[in-house]
Amino acid sequence: MHDVVDVASPLGRLQLRPEREDDQAFRFDLFCNSRLPEWRLVALDPNLFQQIMRHQFHAQTVSYRAQFPNARFDIVELDRAPVGRIVVNRPGDVIHIVDQAIVPELRSRGIGTGIMTALMEEARRNDIPVRLKVASDNDPSMRLYFRLGFAVIDTTVTYLEMEWRG
Numbered sequence: 001m002h003d004v005v006d007v008a009s010p011l012g013r014l015q016l017r018p019e020r021e022d023d024q025a026f027r028f029d030l031f032c033n034s035r036l037p038e039w040r041l042v043a044l045d046p047n048l049f050q051q052i053m054r055h056q057f058h059a060q061t062v063s064y065r066a067q068f069p070n071a072r073f074d075i076v077e078l079d080r081a082p083v084g085r086i087v088v089n090r091p092g093d094v095i096h097i098v099d100q101a102i103v104p105e106l107r108s109r110g111i112g113t114g115i116m117t118a119l120m121e122e123a124r125r126n127d128i129p130v131r132l133k134v135a136s137d138n139d140p141s142m143r144l145y146f147r148l149g150f151a152v153i154d155t156t157v158t159y160l161e162m163e164w165r166g
Contacts, residue, residue: 007115014076014077014111016086070089071090072089074086083103083111085101095130130163131153132145142160151164
């Protein structure tokens with residue numbers, strides 16, 4: 001089992017601890033809340049929406065576990081309450097942020113910056129880059145990554161791949 005990692009943030013100390021089975025309800029809610037902007041444009045029956053979200057959540061979970069079997073799948077806690085999730089793959093030559101999400105009510109309050117700064121310091125110590133993909137319509141996350149010094153290294157219609165080098 002992985003150790004708990006402490007990270008500083010403006011809101012206090014964060015703990016990144018390995019996901020557990022009992023985190024599934026929190027992870028599902030966070031997953032849904034992270035996708036709401038695009039789904040607000042579609043008028044769906046609430047039951048159908050839940051079915052679609054459960055299917056997508058399951059597909060993402062299975063896909064990430066298969067593609068990144070050695071990644072850390074962590075829950076971000078503040079004052080022992082879950083406030084986010086981050087998946088980080090470390091194949092040796094890069095720190096790859098596979099996925100990260102913070103609960104909506106705590107976004108833009110320094111939690112993401114604290115986590116990213118810790119990962120960037122780890123990368124600097126190991127002389128490797130940090131890479132991630134961000135949805136091209138995710139302006140708040142792109143602003144964060146640009147502010148931290150990330151540069152775009154590849155683009156698709158829906159995503160930007162970004163890299164930071166210390």
